[in-house]
Amino acid sequence: MTNASGSAADVSTNGYVDxxxxxxxxxxxxxxxxxxxxxxxxxRNAMSEAxxxxxxxxxxxxxxxxxFRVMVITGSGPAFSAGGDLALFQRLVGSGTLDTFDTYLERGRAMFTRIEQFRRPVIAAVNGVxxxxxxxxxxxxxxxxxxETARIGDGHVKFGVMPGGGSTARLSRRLPFNVASELLLTGRLAxxxxxxxxxxxxxxLADDALETHVQQVAETIARHSADGIARIKxxxxxxxxxxxxxxxATEVRALLDYARGPDLLEGLTAFVEKRAPRFR
Known part of the structure; x- marks a missing residue:
């Protein structure tokens, strides 16, 4: 394993965070x-309040x-996440007021938006359903x-539920519109x-190769300038x-702003000196 400078990473700190x-x-x-x-x-890692x-x-x-240069999100067991906690939804919707349901939905929406806009790269390691x-x-x-055994889809319609965390807003930005429509309207898992x-x-990937592959991709990203990666993202x-x-025009302005920091010059100098760059 290597760190951002290309040298061996200190694995003594590996393990669960306090x-x-x-x-x-x-x-x-x-x-x-x-x-x-x-x-x-x-x-199945349902989106409970906890x-x-x-x-x-x-x-x-x-x-x-x-x-931390890269964040990976994955799940334990046979599911990445089966989505919202429908038993919780039933209690909130049947409570006589939608205020608490609204609060739950807004909290989830804000969390998803925060992850999407996270400054560092985010990788989903989809291990199952x-x-x-x-x-x-x-x-x-x-x-x-x-x-390879994962199955992926929207599925809200199977229980008369509508998306509330971004499926209708994001899916057609990542898939052809008609393909996204089929997943949304049929509820099938692909x-x-x-x-x-x-x-x-x-x-x-093969199930037993998923995490190794994702770690390798993440380490490749982590070797680059954290500032440069964040700006590109x-x-x-x-x-x-x-x-x-x-x-x-925005790209040119961003490059000029990046040039005011140390990483661009370090990368160019490393190229001229035929060595690995040492980024911050």
Missing amino acids: GFAEGAVLLERRGPVAWVRMNMAEK LVQGLARAVDAVEADPG TVAGGLELMLTADLVYAA DPRELAAHGLVNAV ALHARARDRSLDDAL
Whole structure:
């Protein structure tokens, strides 16, 4: 394992982060990579209040630690996430007031948006069934790698539920419109190979190879300038909603601003000196 400078990483600090060795969400350090693991396998990692709060706490911890260069989100057991906790939904909707349901939905929406806009790269390691809120969480990631036995879809309609965490807003931005429509309107779960053919999934791996592959991809990203990677991620995300001229002009301004920091000069100097760059 190597760190951002290309030298051997200190693996002595690997392991669970304090306060995250047990509970609804685990946080494990693997070199420069934060592994956020939903840990309610008995409920197929349904989006209970405890799991949503645990995800928020884990993201807080990753954000506060500059040693983490990449964040991976995955699940324990046979599911990445089966989506919203429908028993909780039933209690909230049947309570006679929708205020608490509204609060729950807003908390989830805010968390998904925060992950989507996270400064560091986010990878979804889709280990199993991914449906409804699980799909919505997956759609916030920059890269998606799936186990070959995973099944992925929206599924809300199967129980008369509508999306509330981004499926209708994000899915057609990542898939052809008619393909997204089929998943939304039928509720079917797709083989990840089908979704890889449409570009939603980056690669499909054997179940026992998924985490190793994702760690390798994450370490490759982590070797680069953290500042440069963050800027590229933000520019790429915003470019979809801008005109080409505006996106090009914004890219040039961002490069000039990046040049005021140390990493561009370090990278160019390393190239001239024929050595690996040593980024901050």
